[in-house]
Amino acid sequence: DAGVIQSPRHEVTEMGQEVTLRCKPISGHDYLFWYRQTMMRGLELLIYFNNNVPIDDSGMPEDRFSAKMPNASFSTLKIQPSEPRDSAVYFCASSLARGDKSTEAFFGQGTRLTVV
Amino acid sequence: RKEVEQDPGPFNVPEGATVAFNCTYSNSASQSFFWYRQDCRKEPKLLMSVYSSGNEDGRFTAQLNRASQYISLLIRDSKLSDSATYLCVVKGGGATNKLIFGTGTLLAVQP
Numbered sequence: 001d002a003g004v005i006q007s008p009r010h011e012v013t014e015m016g017q018e019v020t021l022r023c024k025p026i027s028g029h030d031y032l033f034w035y036r037q038t039m040m041r042g043l044e045l046l047i048y049f050n051n052n053v054p055i056d057d058s059g060m061p062e063d064r065f066s067a068k069m070p071n072a073s074f075s076t077l078k079i080q081p082s083e084p085r086d087s088a089v090y091f092c093a094s095s096l097a098r099g100d101k102s103t104e105a106f107f108g109q110g111t112r113l114t115v116v
Numbered sequence: 117r118k119e120v121e122q123d124p125g126p127f128n129v130p131e132g133a134t135v136a137f138n139c140t141y142s143n144s145a146s147q148s149f150f151w152y153r154q155d156c157r158k159e160p161k162l163l164m165s166v167y168s169s170g171n172e173d174g175r176f177t178a179q180l181n182r183a184s185q186y187i188s189l190l191i192r193d194s195k196l197s198d199s200a201t202y203l204c205v206v207k208g209g210g211a212t213n214k215l216i217f218g219t220g221t222l223l224a225v226q227p
Binding site: 033050056 | 158160162203212213215216217218220
């Protein structure tokens with residue numbers, strides 16, 4: 001398996017533009033997580049899905065952020081309009097739950113977003 | 117109070133030293149615990165799970181103290197290649213599968 005695949009790897013955009021980040025989880029995994037990482041705040045959980053259904057979006061900072069998972073092999077995180085403070089590395093991760101135990105979460109290589 | 121707290125470091129240690137990191141968590145219902153490692157400009161990767169009885173993997177030992185709600189990671193005979201950020205991770209309590217990350221502890225092993 002190729003692992004979790006994110007695109008693009010780097011994105012530079014102007015303030016006010018729409019940004020769409022993409023993620024393909026590992027095949028067969030039933031959980032998908034979106035995280036944001038900054039030097040100041042570390043890794044923050046934005047939202048996670050179970051079987052394509054959003055379970056907890058309490059980490060989504062504002063209405064400008066939205067995430068979808070139309071099928072088991074694809075998810076998007078959209079920021080509209082983008083602001084300079086959204087600049088960060090955005091990670092997608094997936095895992096497979098077995099019973100009541102979490103298994104390892106595998107991360108994609110991240111999307112480094114810069115909003116100027 | 118943050119859900120998962122770690123000393124950010126940096127910990128600067130010479131090769132061969134033993135170094136220990138601690139992490140505290142706030143949710144007493146938390147069920148699963150992990151240590152992840154993140155190299156500079158890379159994604160986090162699982163280092164080891166943490167079991168109630170404590171567990172060891174080569175030079176790495178992880179321990180859990182549920183009463184005090186803290187987790188520890190001990191690295192013996194540290195190598196230059198151990199230099200990285202070590203992230204404490206806690207799975208939320210109850211039915212949630214949220215993985216909450218600490219901000220990480222930076223380790224720099226010096227030659």
